[in-house]
Amino acid sequence: QVQLQESGPGLVKPSETLSLTCAVSGYSISSGYYWGWIRQPPGKGLEWIGSIYHSGSTYYNPSLKSRVTISVDTSKNQFSLKLSSVTAADTAVYYCARLVVVPAAMPVWWFDPWGQGTLVTVSS
Amino acid sequence: DIQMTQSPSSLSASVGDRVTITCRASQGISNYLAWYQQKPGKVPKLLIYAASTLQSGVPSRFSGSGSGTDFTLTISSLQPEDVATYYCQKSGTFGGGTKVEIK
Numbered sequence: 001q002v003q004l005q006e007s008g009p010g011l012v013k014p015s016e017t018l019s020l021t022c023a024v025s026g027y028s029i030s031s032g033y034y035w036g037w038i039r040q041p042p043g044k045g046l047e048w049i050g051s052i053y054h055s056g057s058t059y060y061n062p063s064l065k066s067r068v069t070i071s072v073d074t075s076k077n078q079f080s081l082k083l084s085s086v087t088a089a090d091t092a093v094y095y096c097a098r099l100v101v102v103p104a105a106m107p108v109w110w111f112d113p114w115g116q117g118t119l120v121t122v123s124s
Numbered sequence: 125d126i127q128m129t130q131s132p133s134s135l136s137a138s139v140g141d142r143v144t145i146t147c148r149a150s151q152g153i154s155n156y157l158a159w160y161q162q163k164p165g166k167v168p169k170l171l172i173y174a175a176s177t178l179q180s181g182v183p184s185r186f187s188g189s190g191s192g193t194d195f196t197l198t199i200s201s202l203q204p205e206d207v208a209t210y211y212c213q214k215s216g217t218f219g220g221g222t223k224v225e226i227k
Contacts, residue, residue, distance in 0.1 A: 045211065045218055045219075045220050045221045046160075046168065046211055046213075046218040046221075047218070048215075048216040048217070048218070059216075061216055062125070095167065095168070100173070102156065102174070104154070104156060106153075106156070106215075107215045107216070108156040108214075108215055109215050110158035110170060110173050110213060111158075111160075111168075111170065111213075112170040112173075112179070113170075114167045114168055114169075115167070116167055117167055
């Protein structure tokens with residue numbers, strides 16, 4: 001059974017870089033699948049941040065693309081998120097998840113399973 | 125970019141009621157739609173994918189339908205444990221969510 005667990009600082013200062021890691025257990029990242037990050041501001045909806053394949057190919061939400069870097073470390077079976085120049089608007093619960101990608105003419109995927117999520121607060 | 129619009133944003137119904145949530149895509153997406161359930165303080169859970177396929181372990185009172193631009197999530201008989209916010213999703217875009225409460 002695949003399990004994902006996010007880790008990283010719960011408090012980040014404005015203008016600094018948010019860094020999170022998602023450790024995967026029960027499945028080898030190098031065997032396949034895409035892996036991704038989603039966030040949810042307190043009391044609000046879900047926002048996809050970006051995704052990565054085990055080969056390192058990445059896809060980012062256009063609205064965040066200039067500030068996001070997602071990387072993968074197959075030797076540690078984990079992938080990571082970096083979000084630069086954060087502001088209070090980046091305060092959210094950050095989830096990592098596995099993507100189930102469907103072969104189609106347009107990009108198609110859904111997220112399953114999800115990690116437990118980690119709250120990151122941006123404040124001085 | 126595709127926009128996903130859910131309605132209503134919230135609803136209150138009695139136990140045993142039939143509940144319907146709608147999701148509309150700004151352009152045709154075939155059946156490439158998923159539904160998630162997020163109970164208060166919990167992690168989102170995949171309920172339905174490919175518009176109508178029930179994820180393993182999901183109770184049969186949940187069903188999904190639709191294709192193209194209009195989709196529906198139905199709970200045939202609302203139970204107390206169904207109190208949650210439900211989201212539709214097409215790849216990188218989520219709907220705004222529908223909060224379901226018990227009357």
